[in-house]
Amino acid sequence: MSERIGTVPELRSAYRSGATTPVDQVERVLAGLAGRDGGPVWISTVPAAELRARAEELTRRHDPAALPLYGIPFAVKDNIDVAGMVTTAGCPDFGYRAAKDAPVVRRLRDAGALLVGKTNLDQFATGLTGSRSPYGSGESVFGGGLVSGGSSSGSAVAVAAGQVSFALGTDTAGSGRVPAALNGIVGLKPTRGLLSTAGVVPACRSLDCVSVFTTEVAGAVDVLHAARGVSPADPWGRALPARRASADVPATLRLGVPRPEDLDFFGDEGQADRFAVGVRRLTALVADALSVPLDDYFAAGDLLYQGPWVAERLVALGDFVRAHPGSVLPVTRAVLETGRRYDAVDAFRGQHRLRELRARVDRRWQEIDVLVVPTVGTTFTLDEIAEDPIGRNAVLGRYTQFANLLDLAAVTVPNGFTEGGRPASLTLIGPAFSDLTLARLAAALTTATEPTPVDAHPAGTGTVAAAVPGGGPVPGPAPAxxxxxxxxxxxxxxxxxxxxxxxxxxxxxxxxxxxxxxxxxxxxxxxxxxxxxxxxxxxxxxxxxxxxxxxxxxxxxxxxxxxxxxxxxxxxxxxxxxxxxxxxxxxxxxxxxxxxxxxxxxxxxxxxxxxxxx
Structure with a gap:
């Protein structure tokens, strides 16, 4: 049985103290991969000899303090190019051997990170379940048949299982956040353009971004800093403005909390309770908490699959789907083919509608600094997804699919477990380039002591839902x-x-x-x-x-x-x-x-x- 790979901060400390070396860590990595190549987590891995040679070179030639990600093992989702490796995007017949690294991969390798391999995904990054892959359906590390989430399923599980310290995913509709929620880890969805999408198989090119999975917020920020940068090959790239290079202090922030009537947990009382407790913890960290309507956010999210943006998926994939229909999973093909319903008039109508919604949401940022939402309203097993693959996929995206359309940044963090043992999660959302402020608040949240709600009413009618503004009585002081x-x-x-x-x-x-x-x-x-x-x-x-x-x-x-x-x-x-x-x-x-x-x-x-x- 293999050992867990340490986190980014743990390995950095161990390397600099001399307690371990990249050569040692590579042997741990290889032990953890034994027999798993080609399974539901990994599609392909770097040959052992090549990985050992890279670790030996780092150990021999480089100072651990000189490279920000010295010796840190990582994985990339298999829709991101790695020189010499096949990029499948979850479709073997689509696969091609990449001539060079995607810029985001090259920056990480230049920072000293050790690439381990490429991970499984929902085919063509179309899905939020982790069950739409010919390489096998992903299961959460918590077991019980719980879906891993997607489309970045393998990347999230590789981190949560301790096989690597961090992993890259992509996120168009929530693929960097839903898998984090279902595996109890951190998912950082940067502002679009901060991490280059050159060398990434497009889903919706105007909305795509590369995401980061870690088990702790500090490591995700380290990866973000090492990987970000504008690439000449990427017309969608954007630099972090100088005024956003430092994070605001949590105690100065105004938190937006959804109105109770806008929250839908699809009958999952455990997730509702956990969200209320998470909000209580957050409100103790910030300056103020305000009730916020979510109707504009949801309306924007509906445009992704019920509007012309689904047609954008055909720009890169339409010819392949038409020429190789049998190579594409039926559920993936069904989603992609809906894009053929839309014409240029629909596209402009959708853009106009989105612009109206963005203008209203942008004005909201004058009142709040951060919005908190559940990452998912409920969870599903693989069997439950199989019963309704498209409808339940939409449920998982309820609180995620609007973010890129509205040009928002987001970070997802664990929020304990329901009484039934299912993982719960929160997502913090802010305007473009608020990434570091979100991360600082997320880090404070993950280290904060959780309050225990106690009903202040003798009749016992209060619930933890009272943590949501307007949701009921305010709990009294907790007992010892x-x-x-x-x-x-x-x-x-x-x-x-x-x-x-x-x-x-x-x-x-x-x-x-x-x-x-x-x-x-x-x-x-x-x-x-x-x-x-x-x-x-x-x-x-x-x-x-x-x-x-x-x-x-x-x-x-x-x-x-x-x-x-x-x-x-x-x-x-x-x-x-x-x-x-x-x-x-x-x-x-x-x-x-x-x-x-x-x-x-x-x-x-x-x-x-x-x-x-x-």
Whole structure:
């Protein structure tokens, strides 16, 4: 079983301290790719010898401090050109061998990043589900048949699974945000033109942009800085204005929150609750929060697939689809063929309508600085998407497909989990070139402590939806609570999770430990195994970051919980990746002798379970 690749900040620190080298990391990468080439995540990978040679060159010839992305492994979506590799855009018969790197890829390689390979996608970047590929349908890292999201499915899963530190996707209607939401990672959709789209197979050329996936906001910003730049080959490119080169402080920002009547979670109360909690966290970080109508945003988004912009997809692909209809998946062909319904009059009518909507939205930015929306209103399984591939794809794009039409920047961040264990997410949106301000607020949000809503009304009629302006009563003060890190059978959906929920615990979200721990699986009579988190000894194997969940537990319930914890487990202080110390389940070192299986390399209990099932 392979080890997770570190994040951009983790690897940068490790390289500069001498704790590891690109040569070491490449061996970890290759171990993680073993047997996976051509699967649902990867379409093609760089030959092992070539990857090792590049790592050796970096180690031998370059100072880790001299290159901003020195030795950082990354992937690119397979509609982006890489010199010498075939670009398929998710259609084997369309494939061609690229003569040179796309400018965005070349800039990253020049910055020291190590290209690992090219990832799966919804064919021709047409779809938001990850299920429209002849190379296989993507499944979320959270399992359960949950779709991975698309079209940048492979890129998001490669990052979320720890196979690479970052990945490039593209985003026309939400393809850089929906997969991030469904895999619990960060998705940065820059202002159109900041990252060159030269060398990218077009979906809608006037709307396309290259996106970035990471597990943390800081790494996404590092990649953005290294990759951005205007290319002579790209007529759509734009430079970042000097006045936008620094980020506004979150405490000065005015937050726009959708009116309750504009929010549709398609019957998913768990996602509605998580959005309300996320809004509560955001409002604690900003200067003010205002209620904002979304009708103009939705009207603009409807133009993408119910207006002439769908015809733009035929500019690059129409001849191929006509000549090779059998090479295109039926659902992809159905979407593309709708573009033939529109003529030049429709195109100008659509442009005029969009201009009216953009003018109204632009005026909104005089009142607010950032808009928050759910990334997706609900989630679907692969089976559910198969039942209605076009209709449910549209549901996933409800809060994403207007952004590029309205020339907006966006960043998507995790927002915990629903009670049913599905990932939730928020997207922060701002006007063009607000990228760094959005990222700064997103970073503050991902490190903020989550408040627990408590009904201030004795009758118990209030809900967390009260966090949305106009949505009901304002919650009262939270009771005394503790944050608990859980690592194994107390995770959401696991066999002992009821010991938390039965005592009033609420899920805050996913996190990772600092790279100080080892995770072991101890045998149990029921054969399920008992995970034990142990702080790494100075003389033993080095510590690694381990996935945990954070739960908020009333202090009055801690004693009863502790009384039911079997030896060799106990509650102790666990250091998180962001430097916080929280109470968590630890295992005494005496219980993890040589006979006990060390599963640290998988990165967590759920990851080990997935690997063990293969």
């Amino acid at each position: 609570e503790l944050l608990i890190a859980v690592v194994g059978r107390h995770l959401a959906g696991e066999s002992r999770n009821g010991e938390l929920t039965g005592r009033g615990a609420t899920l805050v979200g996913a996190a990772r430990t600092a790279p100080l721990y080892r995770l072991y699986r101890m045998d149990t009579p029921d054969d399920e195994g008992l995970p034990g988190l142990v702080r790494a000894a100075p003389t033993g194997p080095p510590g690694l970051p381990i996935d945990v969940e954070l739960w908020r537990l009333p202090t009055s319930a801690v004693g009863a919980l502790l009384a039911g914890v079997p030896a060799p487990l106990s509650l102790g202080w666990v250091r998180l990746h962001d430097g916080r110390d929280v109470l968590g389940f630890l295992c005494e070192a005496y219980a993890v002798g040589p006979q006990v299986e060390d599963i640290s390399a998988t990165g967590g209990w759920r990851a080990w379970r997935r690997a063990a099932r293969r």
